Amino acid sequence: MTSSMMKYNFDEIIDRKNTNALSVDGFREYIFNTDESMKFPYEDDEFVRMWVADMEFATPPFIIDAIKERLDRRILGYTKVFEPEYYEAFVSWTEKRYGWRFEKEHLVTSNGIIPALYELVEYICKKDEKVLFVTPSYAYFKYAADHHQIEYVCSDLINNDGYYTIDFDDLEEKAKDEKTTLCIFCNPHNPSGRVWSEEELKRVGEISIRNNMWIISDEIHCDLLRIGKSHTPLAKLFPDYDKIITCMAPSKTFNLAGLMFSNVIIPNSGLREIWKQKHYDFQNPLSIAGAKAAYLYGEEWLEELRVYLDNNFQFTGEYLAKHLPKAKYRVSEATYLAWVNIGEYLPDEENLPLYFANHAGVLLEGGDMFVQNSDGYIRLNLACPRSILEEGLRRICEALN
Numbered sequence: 049m050t051s052s053m054m055k056y057n058f059d060e061i062i063d064r065k066n067t068n069a070l071s072v073d074g075f076r077e078y079i080f081n082t083d084e085s086m087k088f089p090y091e092d093d094e095f096v097r098m099w100v101a102d103m104e105f106a107t108p109p110f111i112i113d114a115i116k117e118r119l120d121r122r123i124l125g126y127t128k129v130f131e132p133e134y135y136e137a138f139v140s141w142t143e144k145r146y147g148w149r150f151e152k153e154h155l156v157t158s159n160g161i162i163p164a165l166y167e168l169v170e171y172i173c174k175k176d177e178k179v180l181f182v183t184p185s186y187a188y189f190k191y192a193a194d195h196h197q198i199e200y201v202c203s204d205l206i207n208n209d210g211y212y213t214i215d216f217d218d219l220e221e222k223a224k225d226e227k228t229t230l231c232i233f234c235n236p237h238n239p240s241g242r243v244w245s246e247e248e249l250k251r252v253g254e255i256s257i258r259n260n261m262w263i264i265s266d267e268i269h270c271d272l273l274r275i276g277k278s279h280t281p282l283a284k285l286f287p288d289y290d291k292i293i294t295c296m297a298p299s300k301t302f303n304l305a306g307l308m309f310s311n312v313i314i315p316n317s318g319l320r321e322i323w324k325q326k327h328y329d330f331q332n333p334l335s336i337a338g339a340k341a342a343y344l345y346g347e348e349w350l351e352e353l354r355v356y357l358d359n360n361f362q363f364t365g366e367y368l369a370k371h372l373p374k375a376k377y378r379v380s381e382a383t384y385l386a387w388v389n390i391g392e393y394l395p396d397e398e399n400l401p402l403y404f405a406n407h408a409g410v411l412l413e414g415g416d417m418f419v420q421n422s423d424g425y426i427r428l429n430l431a432c433p434r435s436i437l438e439e440g441l442r443r444i445c446e447a448l449n
């Protein structure tokens with residue numbers, strides 16, 4: 049299906065200026081830990097933004113309509129998810145797409161998966177215990193441990209010429225430490241884009257069970273699969289092990305991160321009670337309306353988005369093969385994030401995001417923004433109109449050649 053045949057227009061460039069968008073106004077603080085005093089050879093609106101995991105596509109109209117409909121009720125008072133319809137919409141989504149149902153009582157909500165990670169580390173780990181995760185890793189897995197002064201331990205993924213696999217011997221060795229009580233597992237994996245197979249997931253689960261380890265399976269990217277790929281919720285494979293917490297959200301899938309609404313499925317009654325005692329569980333009524341509409345009406349839009357993203361990944365591969373032949377690139381199996389090794393072009397560059405901001409006018413994430421095992425890699429957000437993607441790739445290749 050080409051863009052012109054699509055019902056939704058993913059080629060549309062949308063102005064995000066003056067919307068308090070992190071992607072537009074927050075890059076100095078988030079990427080460079082600085083402020084407006086930091087200057088670049090480019091004006092802010094000249095940058096091609098390929099960094100934070102936000103999409104440059106309009107939030108689907110059926111979600112906007114659901115939010116407007118809630119606004120028409122004209123009172124926005126204290127709100128929680130009291131209605132059963134939200135659970136029904138979400139569990140119908142996971143059943144239809146992943147063949148997985150969970151009990152209504154196990155579902156709680158959070159104002160984001162990052163806040164949920166911070167809370168769950170506090171509720172699960174004692175101060176002298178450790179959090180385990182595979183690397184390269186999304187930095188907030190580390191930050192969640194750091195925030196509570198909990199030690200973290202990493203297990204480097206094996207990089208087979210850009211295809212990452214789990215080093216199960218190393219993972220088990222680290223899980224054997226009785227102080228390692230929690231694993232935060234990214235499924236699918238940011239930044240490598242891996243979709244873990246059932247066999248890989250079974251080994252991760254078996255290691256956790258053998259070593260009595262909790263697992264938070266962060267599945268925020270699970271809807272954003274390349275066509276032909278399938279996602280398996282980790283908890284689906286271990287219905288009798290209640291120490292697997294599953295985190296999912298409509299935020300990545302439907303570009304709703306600003307609604308700050310995520311799903312956390314906690315089968316363990318003891319941990320769930322601690323969550324309910326400590327967690328501030330009021331929600332934004334507009335977020336509930338938007339999230340429910342996403343799961344009720346989102347299939348068609350998501351399938352078109354997947355086609356558009358697959359085409360962007362293919363275009364990126366062809367462009368890099370032609371203009372940056374020494375770069376190592378594979379189409380990510382999931383996410384809208386491309387993980388590209390450009391180490392042969394910049395073997396000694398310490399700060400890749402700064403290099404590309406100054407020399408290409410492209411904002412991207414990379415290098416040590418991901419917890420170790422990421423040298424020479426940049427991560428490119430491909431969830432943007434093709435014209436923006438092409439300009440970003442052009443600038444990157446020009447800066448390296």
Ligand SMILES: Cc1ncc(COP(=O)(O)O)c(C/N=C2\CONC2=O)c1O
Pocket residue numbers: 099100101102159160161162163186234238266268297299305310
């Ligand atoms: C694995 C993973 N978990 C959680 C989050 C954030 O969840 P939230 O708190 O928004 O519900 C992200 C967003 N990843 C981003 C955001 O910008 N760059 C990234 O790599 C993520 O990649």
